[in-house]
Amino acid sequence: MLRGDRAHLTNSDRVAGGDPPLIPDLLALVGDAADGYPGIPGIGARTAAQLLNRYGRIENFPPDILGRRRKLALLFKKLATLRTDAPLFKKVETLRWRGPTPAFAAWAERMKAPRLLERCEKAAIERGRAKY
Numbered sequence: 001m002l003r004g005d006r007a008h009l010t011n012s013d014r015v016a017g018g019d020p021p022l023i024p025d026l027l028a029l030v031g032d033a034a035d036g037y038p039g040i041p042g043i044g045a046r047t048a049a050q051l052l053n054r055y056g057r058i059e060n061f062p063p064d065i066l067g068r069r070r071k072l073a074l075l076f077k078k079l080a081t082l083r084t085d086a087p088l089f090k091k092v093e094t095l096r097w098r099g100p101t102p103a104f105a106a107w108a109e110r111m112k113a114p115r116l117l118e119r120c121e122k123a124a125i126e127r128g129r130a131k132y
Helices: 011-015 023-030 045-055 063-080 102-110 114-126
Strands: none
Touching: 023 045, 023 063, 102 114
């Protein structure tokens, strides 16, 4: 729920499907197991909501609140933020797998994973896909 320029977060906001602008900040602090980041140790949902209600976005927190964990919190916030500016494809056909590319072959060689390349080449032949 928004009041002025700050979001007042409660568990009911999240459960009810509310979408305040501070949700990425909240998830950065408490973590999100589904997306694979742990959040900031020692900060649970209640503390995170109190901090966000008091200071707003993580970027507005006084330096002593997160200390050395600030960079980590900002990274988690970036991971929790839905991007709307990411470049997309023009045709869905461009997503079709056509077998391993030369770049993949080079990567498999660097990783010392020749069987992975062999399996991809075999799958491409079985599916009738041409190599690049």
